[in-house]
Amino acid sequence: MDVSHLLDELNEAQREAVTADSDHLLVLAGAGSGKTRVLIHRLAWLIQVEHASPLSVLAVTFTNKAAGEMRERAGKLLQVSTRPLWIGTFHGIAHRLLRMHWKEAGLPEEFQILDSEDQQRLLRRIIRDEGMDEAHWPARQAQWFINARKDEGERPQHIDHLDHPATATWVQVYRRYEEYCKRGGLVDFAELLLRAHELWLESPPLLDHYRKRLRHLLVDEFQDTNAIQYAWVRMLAGDTGRVFVVGDDDQSIYGWRGARVENVQHFVRDFPDVRTVRLEQNYRSTGNILQAANALIAHNEARMGKELWTAGPKGAPIRLYAAFNEQDEARFVVDQLRQWLDHGRRADDAAVLYRTTAQSRLFEEYLLRANIPYRVYGGQRFFERTEVKDALAYLRLLHNPNDDAALERVINKPTRAIGEKTVSQLREQARESGLTLWQAAGACVAQGTFATRAGTAVSAFIRLVEGMRDRMQDWALGNQMQGVIDESRLVDHYEKEPRERMETRIENLRELVNAADAFILPQEDADAGLTELQSFLSHAALEAGETQGESWDDCVQLMTMHSAKGLEFPLVFIAGMEDGLFPHQRSLEEASGRLEEERRLCYVGMTRAREQLYLSYAEIRRMHGSENFCRPSRFIDEMPAGLVEEIRPRMATSRPYRSAQPARQRTSSNLTDSSWPFKLGQVVLHPKFGEGTVMAFEGSGEHTRVHVNFRDAGAKWLVLAYANLQAR
DNA sequence: TCCATTGACGTTTTT
């Protein structure tokens, strides 16, 4: 068979990985080394050359985006339908297994997925019900505790907590939470994985079946797997499965949410005869960028070891801008972006990366002012919006009225005279008799527990839900969605909000109906026995949708370095390179390992850049309302000085708190212009505003404008010709 | 029941 299409475009290491005949393979794939390509070509190799059945292949990723991309690229390469292939996220595949084997997994057929917001609400509820002080026992922390335990594969009974009163309390909450979930048929994200693992643990025939069927396992981003995911893969592989994992220990940035880099080392230890292939040739960045990134990451100790190289040019040096403050930093970045655009380059080829989400604000402000289109990654997703979740909650009630999370969300939305008092009576009743809220509502009405008014209101609500359910049973999904929105009179609830807010909400509800209308039951969900409604609800939870619905043509990309993983841009800015911000203070204070993860994050950020990388830091940053003097990030010092060019002359005034550092090469190349009478950083005197520092120039000749940061009057743009500035 | 003021808090995020 002609296999040239699978191998032609690959380098030697990639080829070795794709064609390896060993059972288990670890591919250590550096940033930009063609990791996804290798995974997909391997998949195609298994099917086309080794004649593995498509039904015997399972490929797992972490995000829906990666899974979708993999399926698409596999389809192109294979030129056949990818339908029989199991390609999906860990959660998606676990979900599918649980749907198919709900009985064996001990779940009700109509179980629902609890997203993290629902989970937190439910936990807050439980903590209150237990009479605990929410200030001491925040729901957020309970959520963290429970998810972390589940990620480790632990149920309450597995947790040793006798010595720790706090742990004992959280275990108690964990227990109560499990009861609630069981009664309502609710499954949170971590539970999907844990249950899927337990399913095999407890049903050997089932495990055996899947072991025989899924002989070929491929795992992407292996360094991000947590304990339960690793255990799951190991169990499925057994002694017969062949496991091909791709990852990069240097890009492990999710330790804080349970990911275990050690799994990469454990893989070599736990599986027999693992062949390790390193992909070190980089096809993305310039030599300078790679060299600096290599030097940086070399400061980490526990590494598998890898050094990126490129056959391409060295490229421009990395540029470092020492901003006066965070305003100056934003101004600088936006100025550079302006120049980039003026040179005819695309806006969406440029990205501004930062450590914390809060940093986006200033960049947005300056970009807005400069009229440069931008997109901020992250933030609320479509299926996470309040109005969307409200409408879905009604739909969930039709499907399963025992869904306490859904009921509690909408029982008084819009207000129908079921206030806090009535609801807490319901909860009380439910707790005493071990019922769901829906069952308790029925019981209370029957027993006449409520005052007449509340009783009427509650039974009206019951009739509303039952009525909708009976009538809409056979409707098409889109009609059900619309029907639920109409009959619940949900829109009434938003009418009191500001007009603009209300309009977006209504618009989103319309979009939700469209989404329901357009929804087609995927074959694999049908195979797993899901109804259209079940499938739609699961999709809403498992794939919360794009961050925003609008189109994103040609915008500058703003995002955290975490969200940037996997992406690449010709022009990259990493802002806020200051000790305390990046690496973050919290990781400096915390136990060992955290700093190394921050360094990996920096490595990830740097290796996003194809052509040009800018780093910047502010000498003074306003944070939490007060001014902080900042020390440049230690990561800057860890890059070879010769590769980093400081592009701003040092200011005339002394820099506070600037630690002694090796002198760096300094030039002022593109920032000097003979038409500028002042130097950047020079202190000048204005007749009205007083003393200030020159921060930037713009334009030339008569139109030259100068940006001066005045000591008392703040930063201002002035037309040089009229400003009447004096040098000091 | 609703809005407005007050107060606490302040990494990173997918499923």
Add this chain to the structure above:
DNA sequence: CGTCAATGGA
């Protein structure tokens, strides 16, 4: 400083 959630008065 800015955000979000909780509280309390009307």
